[in-house]
Amino acid sequence: MQRDCGDAYRQRQLSRRSVLRGAAGGLAAALFAGTATTAGCGRTASAPEDELFAELDAKIEELMAAYAVPGVAVGVWHRGREHLRGFGVTDIEQPEPVTPDTLFRVGSTTKTFTGTALMRLVDSGEMVLDERVRTYLPDFRTADAEVADRVTVRQLLNHSAGWRGDYYEDFGPGDDALARYTAGIATLPQLTPPGTTFAYNNAAVTMAGHVIEKVTGLGYEQAVRELVLDPLGLEHSGFFADELRAVPSTASHHVVDGQAVLNRQAWDMPRSLHPTGGLISTARDQLRYARFHLGDGTDPQGRTLLTTDSLLAMRSEPGPSGTLTVEVDGTGVTWHLRPTAEGVPVIMHGGAWPGQQSGFYFVPDRDFALTLLTNSDGGDRLIADIMYDDWALQRFAGLHNLPARVRDLTPGQLADYEGRYTSEEIGEDGTLTRTDTLLTADAGRLRHRVLSPAGEPVAAEPHTPTHLGFYRDDHVLHQDRAGNSLHNRSDFVRDETGRVRWLRMGGRLHRRH
Incomplete structure (x- = not known):
């Protein structure tokens, strides 16, 4: 594992505190410029790498303007060199410069912290990945009684538990929030049998957080702090904003008519969702976390935090x-395994919460990691252009996405996929919301339209797909009306008879009518 270099690390800590104290005084010059740290451990600066970092910085600034993103923090580890930088402002109404030490919500990258904490319990012999969940939660219930008796811990973490995953109900700030949330899973319909189908499942990973509580006897947040955050020295990461108030924080912004609009209420998150998306962190801490997963399982002091076998297990056996x-290619223990044309896997996650969008991946075979944190809903497009397209991968790692050359299908072929598809989620207040999508044949592609509750098509928001173009059997690329790629892919899932049963979009299953 690569580690910070003694005196250089301590000097950066001093510099970090100076930046935090002096940020307001330099605000006028820093509002739309980046604050940066680029360092290596006993290495001279590499001109090609400096050019790569500069190219990335310029790309971020270009996309911030294009997608109405007020603030971004980035962290890169590339072949022994670290690059950290902040861009823009934390808040359009009370602006402070974003730095590598500004707090953001990382969203679903939190899941990997849940997975890392759980693997520490596997290492200690307190848990077994392929053990049934009921071994740890004997009273666990599901809508399909047989599922509760069969589903394993691993299936909670690799998104194959099979029940509806978008369950966001708020069970209050108390220490029983996860217990009450887990009890509520009994109300969720079973969409697919356990272990058979990838379907992104927030509810299952949240439940894994409750398993951690039961095994450790600690609240989820304290368990993750003791098992992961503190040993890795992630001093500016946690789950409760009041515990981090000494650290500058960003605000959340929506995008309205192409402009960023502040929404302070969007920052708040129910405690019942902490294991699936509640971590608050900085680019510096996220990059240190990435370097841990690139390494040999030791912490910054050289002590073993995870065995090498457990570290590798998190990104294998998908x-x-x-x-x-x-x-x-599937999900290991909370890490998604992304294939490339070169056959080198990318280990990835990322997250979204209203007004906060993040991206995170690393490539062990290339000694490369990238984290992006943004404070606007427009950040999803910024991240897609840099990370889900192969823009950064090809420059830093020499890797490319699997090819996706769209081909036209005949009307008869498209008829196999046409129809109305529905997805459902339960909101913080327990209300069920349905989203209906209509797919119709249109010049060799599928036209994609979201329907209102009355069944009428609603106007497409900027940067959402208007068409789906097929690039191989059952797999589609999201496109705008002109056929330009939006760097998103979806696929169709068939039932045992071979009939198209689901549209899997954003990892969620949309049921065909």
Whole structure:
């Protein structure tokens, strides 16, 4: 594992505190410029790498303007060199410069912290991945009684548990939030049998957080702090904003008519969702976390935190394959395994919460990691252009996405996929929301339209797909009306008779009517 270099690391810590104290005084000059740290351990600066970092910085600034993103923090590890930088402002109404030490919500990258904490319990012999969940939660119930008796811990973590995954109900701030949430899983319909189908499942990973509570006897947040955050020295990461108030924080922004609009309420997250998306962190801490997963399982002091076998287990033995913005060969222990044309796997995650979008991946075979944190809903397009397209991968790692050359299908072929598809989620107040999508044949592609509750097509939002173009059997590329790629992929899932049963978009299963 690569580690920070003694005195250089301590000097950066001092510099970091100076930046935090002095940020306001330099605001006028820093509002739309980046604050950066680029360092190596006993290495001279490499001109080609400096050019790569500069090219990335310029790309970020270009996309911030294009997608109405007020602030971005980036962290890169590339062949022994670290690059950290902040761009823009934390808040359009009370602007402070974003730095590598500004707090963002990392969203679903939190799942990998849940997985890392759980693997520490596997290492200690307190848990077994392929053990039934009921071994740890004897009272666990599901809508299909047989599922509760069969589903394993591994299936919670590789998104193959099979029940509806978008369950966001708020069970209050108390220490029983996860217990109450887990009890609520009994109300969720079973969509597919356990272990058979990849379908992104927030509910299952949240439940894994409750398993951690039961095994450790600690609250989820304290368990993750003791098992992961503190040993890795992630001093500016946690789950409760009031515990981190000494650290500058970003705000959340929506995009309205191409402009960023502040929404302070969007920052808040129910405690019942902490294991699936609640971590608050910085680009510096996220990059240190990435370097741990690139390494040999030791912490910054050289002590073993995870055995090498457990570290590798997190990114191997994937469950069922599918699509999640890009194609994935499946999910190991919370890490998605993304294939490339060169056969070198990319280990990835990322996250989304209203007004906060993040991306995170690393490539062990290339000693490369990248984390992007943004404070706007427009950040999803910025991240897609840099990370889900192969823009960064090809420059830093010499890797490319699997090819996706769209071909036209005949009307008869498209008829196999036409129809109305429905997805469902339960909101914070327990309300069920349905989203209906209509797919119709249109000049060799599928026209994609979201329907209102009355069944009428609604106007497409900017950067959402208007068409789906087929690039191989059952797999489609998201396109705009002109046929330009939006760097997102989806696929269709068939039932045992061979009939198209689901559209898997964003990893979620949309049921065909």
